[in-house]
Amino acid sequence: DAGVTQSPTHLIKTRGQQVTLRCSPKSGHDTVSWYQQALGQGPQFIFQYYEEEERQRGNFPDRFSGHQFPNYSSELNVNALLLGDSALYLCASSLARYFEQYFGPGTRLTVT
Amino acid sequence: GQQLNQSPQSMFIQEGEDVSMNCTSSSIFNTWLWYKQDPGEGPVLLIALYKAGELTSNGRLTAQFGITRKDSFLNISASIPSDVGIYFCAGQWQKLVFGQGTRLTINP
Numbered sequence: 733d734a735g736v737t738q739s740p741t742h743l744i745k746t747r748g749q750q751v752t753l754r755c756s757p758k759s760g761h762d763t764v765s766w767y768q769q770a771l772g773q774g775p776q777f778i779f780q781y782y783e784e785e786e787r788q789r790g791n792f793p794d795r796f797s798g799h800q801f802p803n804y805s806s807e808l809n810v811n812a813l814l815l816g817d818s819a820l821y822l823c824a825s826s827l828a829r830y831f832e833q834y835f836g837p838g839t840r841l842t843v844t
Numbered sequence: 845g846q847q848l849n850q851s852p853q854s855m856f857i858q859e860g861e862d863v864s865m866n867c868t869s870s871s872i873f874n875t876w877l878w879y880k881q882d883p884g885e886g887p888v889l890l891i892a893l894y895k896a897g898e899l900t901s902n903g904r905l906t907a908q909f910g911i912t913r914k915d916s917f918l919n920i921s922a923s924i925p926s927d928v929g930i931y932f933c934a935g936q937w938q939k940l941v942f943g944q945g946t947r948l949t950i951n952p
Contacts, residue, residue, distance in 0.1 A: 736886075765940065774850075774932050774942030775887070788939050822886050824940075832877055833940060835886035 736825050736836035744842045745813050753808040753839045757825030764806040767822040782829050818843045850943030865946045866917040873935030876909050876916040881930045
């Protein structure tokens with residue numbers, strides 16, 4: 733039973749560029765949530781997708797956007813990258829919106 | 845917004861000792877979760893709690909959902925070297941809110 737997978741593992745971008753991160757949920761899960769984790773901090777909620785729609789959003793600017801596909805996989809897009817966007821981006825999946833979330837290994841984004 | 849206060853921030857213990865950490869919040873949650881995160885990896889779910897007062901065990905780990913629904917604790921008995929890592933509590937109402945983490949170091 734495959735767990736949550738994310739790609740790529742690492743990414744280096746330049747300020748002002750755009751980036752797309754990808755996530756495949758655990759088998760049988762239909763809800764995907766995205767988190768940003770800065771070094772030494774707990775994960776911060778970005779947004780959650782269910783039935784291909786954004787259902788909840790944390791305190792992140794509109795530069796952060798996402799998408800969920802019919803197969804429940806998801807993408808996180810960040811536009812106009814800032815140095816402060818450097819972080820570990822985590823994807824988590826769950827069976828329905830209010831059940832426990834299982835995390836992927838993350839994508840380490842470095843903005844230079 | 846919702847915030848979780850997790851303590852202690854770090855612990856240095858001897859192998860074989862018991863460990864206790866807790867989380868408190870000013871907000872009510874309907875689910876409490878405990879995760880462990882190793883360097884460079886995503887958090888791994890250890891225990892999920894769904895009812896106020898619930899006490900749940902997973903091997904040497906025991907966690908409780910506080911009666912007020914505003915707190916939770918995690919105990920680890922007879923610590924071993926592989927317990928080293930960062931432990932996060934997380935409360936869920938509509939979204940998941942994480943504590944700042946407890947870094948556990950074990951002296952052999």
